[in-house]
Amino acid sequence: xxxxxxxxxxxxxxxxxxxxxxxxxxxxxxxxxxxxxxxxxxxxxxxxxxxxxxxxxxxxxxxxxxxxxxxxxxxxxxxxxxxxxxxxxxxxxxxxxxxxxxxxxxxxxxxxxxxxxxxxxxxxxxxxxxxxxxxxxxxxxxxxxxxxxxxxxxxxxxxxxxxxxxxxxxxxxxxxxxxxxxxxxxxxxxxxxxxxxxxxxxxxxxxxxxxxxxxxxxxxxxxxxxxxxxxxxxxxxxxxxxxxxxxxxxxxxxxxxxxxxxxxxxxxxxxxxxxxxxxxxxxxxxxxxxxxxxxxxxxxxxxxxxxxxxxxxxxxxxxxxxxxxxxxxxxxxxxxxxxxxxxxxxxxxxxxxxxxxxxxxxxxxxxxxxxxxxxxxxxxxxxxxxxxxxxxxxxxxxxxxxxxxxxxxxxxxxxxxxxxxxxxxxxxxxxxxxxxxxxxxxxxxxxxxxxxxxxxxxxxxxxxx
Numbered sequence: 001x002x003x004x005x006x007x008x009x010x011x012x013x014x015x016x017x018x019x020x021x022x023x024x025x026x027x028x029x030x031x032x033x034x035x036x037x038x039x040x041x042x043x044x045x046x047x048x049x050x051x052x053x054x055x056x057x058x059x060x061x062x063x064x065x066x067x068x069x070x071x072x073x074x075x076x077x078x079x080x081x082x083x084x085x086x087x088x089x090x091x092x093x094x095x096x097x098x099x100x101x102x103x104x105x106x107x108x109x110x111x112x113x114x115x116x117x118x119x120x121x122x123x124x125x126x127x128x129x130x131x132x133x134x135x136x137x138x139x140x141x142x143x144x145x146x147x148x149x150x151x152x153x154x155x156x157x158x159x160x161x162x163x164x165x166x167x168x169x170x171x172x173x174x175x176x177x178x179x180x181x182x183x184x185x186x187x188x189x190x191x192x193x194x195x196x197x198x199x200x201x202x203x204x205x206x207x208x209x210x211x212x213x214x215x216x217x218x219x220x221x222x223x224x225x226x227x228x229x230x231x232x233x234x235x236x237x238x239x240x241x242x243x244x245x246x247x248x249x250x251x252x253x254x255x256x257x258x259x260x261x262x263x264x265x266x267x268x269x270x271x272x273x274x275x276x277x278x279x280x281x282x283x284x285x286x287x288x289x290x291x292x293x294x295x296x297x298x299x300x301x302x303x304x305x306x307x308x309x310x311x312x313x314x315x316x317x318x319x320x321x322x323x324x325x326x327x328x329x330x331x332x333x334x335x336x337x338x339x340x341x342x343x344x345x346x347x348x349x350x351x352x353x354x355x356x357x358x359x360x361x362x363x364x365x366x367x368x369x370x371x372x373x374x375x376x377x378x379x380x381x382x383x384x385x386x387x388x389x390x391x392x393x394x395x396x397x398x399x400x401x402x403x404x405x406x407x408x409x410x411x412x413x414x415x416x417x418x419x420x421x422x423x424x425x426x427x428x429x430x431x432x433x434x435x436x437x438x439x440x441x442x443x444x445x446x447x448x449x450x451x452x453x454x455x456x457x458x459x460x461x462x463x464x465x
Contacts, residue, residue, distance in 0.1 A: 040103035043191040045072040049132045051198045053205045057112045060253040067110040070127040077127045079111035083119050095243045110236040135206040145256040150176045151375040153329030153349035154184040168203035182329035183215025183296030189228035213262045214249045215296040252282045259288035263295040265311045272314035283322045291323045298328040298348045302358040332356040334368030341410045349373050360445050370422040416449040
């Protein structure tokens with residue numbers, strides 16, 4: 001009996017040892033990806049006012065806030081605001097924060113204008129004796145049930161100049177009320193990558209409100225990971241009235257008859273129940289016709305059945321009960337899901353120079369790989385239209401939702417339409433057999449009734465890496 005007990009003990013100890021060894025090897029292989037942060041290159045903050053950005057204020061879509069940067073020391077700063085109804089210029093004292101990182105230091109500023117009546121406004125910012133040029137924006141009437149916004153998934157572009165003219169063209173074509181980014185607007189929390197982002201939105205970011213949810217690339221990795229607070233000061237609606245950040249980036253606002261919920265899906269799993277409770281309270285108190293949620297990680301992943309499991313557990317039931325549209329990114333592909341013709345419509349999108357290997361059996365109705373996309377959402381009373389375009393402005397996907405007394409009617413304009421599934425699978429770190437199996441699955445997907453578009457990437461594509 002003792003021999004059997006000893007053998008059992010040795011077997012258990014051996015199994016534990018193997019598991020510990022496997023975990024150690026895995027940690028060694030993945031340590032840099034999980035916990036490592038590339039060092040931030042040195043930078044010097046310019047002495048002039050720069051990186052001016054317009055966004056919504058803490059009071060919602062009828063409010064406005066402006067963030068900007070100037071120099072590497074804090075100085076007295078304010079925002080000057082005028083409109084046609086008031087000849088006097090309102091002077092708003094700015095909040096300030098000096099951020100010191102391994103690469104350098106920069107002074108950040110923002111001013112919240114609070115709730116504003118509908119109308120046309122001009123503003124400028126001042127730091128010390130410096131003043132910026134005057135900028136313009138418009139606040140729509142609260143009675144207007146029509147709104148248009150542009151949604152962009154991951155950007156992560158080290159050179160914002162490549163997207164500069166494209167996004168400016170989109171803004172001119174559609175004249176959106178605001179832009180919404182699904183996280184990862186930067187490659188890493190480095191000043192140089194932030195410059196690429198500001199270059200990208202330079203032509204319209206001072207006059208059209210820009211909003212974003214955080215992605216994992218806005219986080220400083222580590223065992224105790226945390227959101228780089230420079231992101232929060234760029235989008236200061238995440239701050240409370242005392243300019244404090246609670247550690248979770250969540251925000252809700254209403255435009256016309258649509259309610260929006262911005263969530264942080266990157267945080268530690270034990271924070272998700274509190275975020276779910278916040279979302280449940282926000283959903284219970286609003287009386288909007290349309291409900292739209294945005295978070296970085298897809299609730300229904302394109303990568304694997306267990307991927308984003310805890311995000312799904314936290315939010316799926318609330319989304320399925322209340323939302324009409326759920327927007328996300330992270331997985332570097334396009335996918336749209338309206339299961340059995342019902343809402344919510346789940347959308348995953350990306351506008352990045354990266355594309356990932358995805359599961360084409362993830363339950364989505366339409367996919368796109370190897371191309372950059374953007375979405376335009378237009379809401380008019382009881383109708384919501386979602387249109388997806390490639391960066392060369394070719395319509396790739398379109399859905400229309402109509403709310404009636406009998407429920408929601410969903411019209412899919414692109415049922416069985418050709419798809420972009422143009423992937424060089426040799427760039428994936430998989431065995432030749434797995435790469436071949438992936439290519440075979442793509443060929444199966446390309447068979448009727450859903451053929452693939454011709455070989456060769458569109459203008460908005462990303463090329464081969």
